[in-house]
Amino acid sequence: MQYRRLGQGPLTVSEISFGTWLTVAGGVERAQAIACVHAALDQGINLFDTANQYGAGEAERVLGEALRTAPQSRDKYLIATKVFNPVGDEPDRGLSAGQIAKQLDRSLARLGTDYLDLYQCHRYDRETPLEETLEALDRAVKSGKVRSIGLSEWPVDRIVAAAELTSAHGWTPITSSQPQYSMLWRKPEVAVFAACVNHGLGNIVYSPLAQGVLTGKYKPGQLPPEGSRAANPEMNITMETNGRHFRSDFLLAAVAQLKPIADDLGLTMTQLALAWVLRRPEVSSAIVGASRPEQIAASVAGSGISLPYEAIVRIDKVLNPVVLR
Incomplete structure (x- = not known):
């Protein structure tokens, strides 16, 4: 790693x-989910990403239990969670000062820890003044409950505004952005990455395997494999984003053409997809999920790979008709 x-x-x-959304939404049994976290630690993963919203708080509870029962000490791993969306049936949401203070304490309790390494705003709150949100996050850091703060899927102009406001007021600077990014979803390349570089943010990207499509498990004209995300009715709705369905035959036929490129490099499709994302210096980490512990090693093998320029050109040529920029 x-x-x-x-x-x-x-x-x-x-x-x-390691992200915990898959283990909760996918109906993974608690013991299996905990085993996945332990496997991730054993493979050198030190960043664990969750959100108070996932499973109405259950994802935080399971992650907290898994980390507390692992042999590694608290200083050997990093916990990142998020705030904004309602938790379960609760009506309140957003990034007001009161909401941040309340949800932070609840997340800490569910996770069973005294502090978070990274506290992220899950979405931008258009109903709360940005200054109120940033000042509340600064107080959370100064209280010792949070080490650093981040943003998830914020518009680029709001990322810039947040960075400029924290600098102007002397508040805790923003550390990270969490956008969707993969070979098939390249929208952050247009402006988000540049803004993050200009203001000192790293990117923790989610869905680097495009909902599992870039592993090559889905074939055009065929039903999804049993036990896969696409075969789960509670999860496959996420495979359609902004009108783009990640399992259209047209897209899957293009993805299938990546297999010879991976073979020529001696890589799996998973390794190729993760190495492609990590080729960008703006990307600090790529979030993967797992429903079985043995899947972790396959993802970790994507770290430390340098793709030759010729392979990147071949990838672009194959995927150009289906890429979203």
Whole structure:
């Protein structure tokens, strides 16, 4: 496992990080979910990403239990969670000062820890003044409950505004951004990455395997494999984003053409996809999920790979008709 600094903040993160959304939404049994976290630690993953919203708080509870029962001490791993969306049936949401203070304490309790390494705003709150949100996050850091703060899927102009406001007021600077990014979803390349570089943010990207499509498990004209994300009715709705369905035959036929490129490099499709994402210096870590412990090693093998320029050109030529920029 290779490691990178997360922006200009205090954290050094593993190139591959572990996300808990899949283990909760996918109906993974608690013991199996805990085994996945332990396997991730054993493979050198040190960053674990979750959110208070996932499973109405259950993802935080399971992650907390898994980390507390692992042999590694608390200083050997990093916990990142998020705030904004309602938790379960609760009506309140957003990034007001009161909401941040309340949800932070609840997340800490569910995770069973005294502090978070990274506290992220899950989405931008258009109903709360940005200054109120940033000042509340600064107080959370100064209280010792949070080490660093980040943003998830914020518009680029709001990323810039947040960075400028923290600098102007002397508040805790933003450490990270968490956008979707993969071979098939390249929208952050247009403006988000540049803004993050300009203001010292690192990127922790999610869905680097495009909902599992870039592993090559889905074939055009065929039903999804049993036990896969696409075969799960509670999960396959996420495979359609902004009108783009990641399992259209047209897209899957293009993805199938990546297999010879991976074979020529002696890589798996998973390794190729993760190495492609990590080729960008703006990316500090790529979040993967797992429903079985043995899947972790396959993802970790994507760390530390340098793709030759010729392979990147071949990838672009194959995927150009289906890429979203």
